[in-house]
Amino acid sequence: MTVEVTLLGTGSPLPSADRAGPSTLVRAGGRTYLFDAGRAVGLRLAAMGVAAPQLTAILLTHLHSDHITDLNDMITGRWVMSPGPNPLPIIGPGHTSEVVDGILAMLGPDIGYRLAHHEDLTEGPALEVTESAGGVVIDDPDSGVRIIAAPTDHRPVEPTLGYRIECERRVVVIGGDGVPCAGLDELCAGADVYVQTVLREDLVRQIPFQRFLDTIDYHSTVLQAADTAERNGVRRLVLTHQVPTPAADAAAEWIELAASVFSGEVIWGDDLVTVTV
Numbered sequence: 001m002t003v004e005v006t007l008l009g010t011g012s013p014l015p016s017a018d019r020a021g022p023s024t025l026v027r028a029g030g031r032t033y034l035f036d037a038g039r040a041v042g043l044r045l046a047a048m049g050v051a052a053p054q055l056t057a058i059l060l061t062h063l064h065s066d067h068i069t070d071l072n073d074m075i076t077g078r079w080v081m082s083p084g085p086n087p088l089p090i091i092g093p094g095h096t097s098e099v100v101d102g103i104l105a106m107l108g109p110d111i112g113y114r115l116a117h118h119e120d121l122t123e124g125p126a127l128e129v130t131e132s133a134g135g136v137v138i139d140d141p142d143s144g145v146r147i148i149a150a151p152t153d154h155r156p157v158e159p160t161l162g163y164r165i166e167c168e169r170r171v172v173v174i175g176g177d178g179v180p181c182a183g184l185d186e187l188c189a190g191a192d193v194y195v196q197t198v199l200r201e202d203l204v205r206q207i208p209f210q211r212f213l214d215t216i217d218y219h220s221t222v223l224q225a226a227d228t229a230e231r232n233g234v235r236r237l238v239l240t241h242q243v244p245t246p247a248a249d250a251a252a253e254w255i256e257l258a259a260s261v262f263s264g265e266v267i268w269g270d271d272l273v274t275v276t277v
């Protein structure tokens with residue numbers, strides 16, 4: 001059995017014609033997990049032959065807007081397209097319930113229209129929201145999948161989580177945004193695949209706009225991500241959600257930078273790149 005990791009969206013918060021917002025699909029043990037739900041996640045899921053009703057759970061790394069822009073689309077798609085009750089588990093850091101309640105409030109009129117229109121729909125979207133501060137968030141012996149969360153450091157964004165997905169000795173880590181920290185090290189120990197948001201400090205420093213310069217403080221640079229991977233014996237490092245948006249031919253340069261620190265394989269993240277373990 002294999003574990004399949006697909007980068008659904010690799011874009012930065014600035015809209016890009018080629019990159020959807022941050023989201024990653026992990027398929028393991030016959031289960032389908034979505035990590036974050038950025039811009040156009042539904043389109044990229046469709047490209048993978050997956051629709052919202054088929055998701056086993058959505059797991060959020062944090063509540064920055066670019067990671068949740070299309071969570072409402074997943075909630076509505078799940079509700080309307082499922083032929084019967086199909087509660088959607090949503091796991092995330094503290095404040096996730098508040099955000100989900102806000103989304104349901106925003107969808108209030110639409111939920112009303114659909115309840116009035118479809119006789120067989122008697123209730124609004126069914127959601128099972130779990131806020132985690134770290135620890136095992138999914139333990140599913142039937143599929144052999146275990147998912148462990150740990151606090152990460154993306155301050156001043158707090159709290160935030162990274163995830164370690166284990167399935168039959170295969171290990172995938174979704175690091176999220178954030179800088180190196182003990183929680184991330186724990187998740188990454190001996191991982192087969194480590195997916196990390198990365199920033200190029202040298203390039204960001206060339207953009208004379210303070211709000212952009214501020215992003216340097218709380219994202220792993222390519223070198224920091226490579227160092228985390230090397231320190232923890234990771235096999236493959238996947239560079240995603242790149243900041244600033246890279247030029248079309250920039251991959252080699254980013255990979256070379258990571259490879260100067262990390263001795264494993266470096267994989268460049270474009271939308272729909274799939275890594276199989």
Ligand SMILES: [Zn+2]
Pocket residue numbers: 062064154157177
């Ligand atoms: Zn963020």
Ligand SMILES: [Zn+2]
Pocket residue numbers: 022064066067177197241
């Ligand atoms: Zn982000």
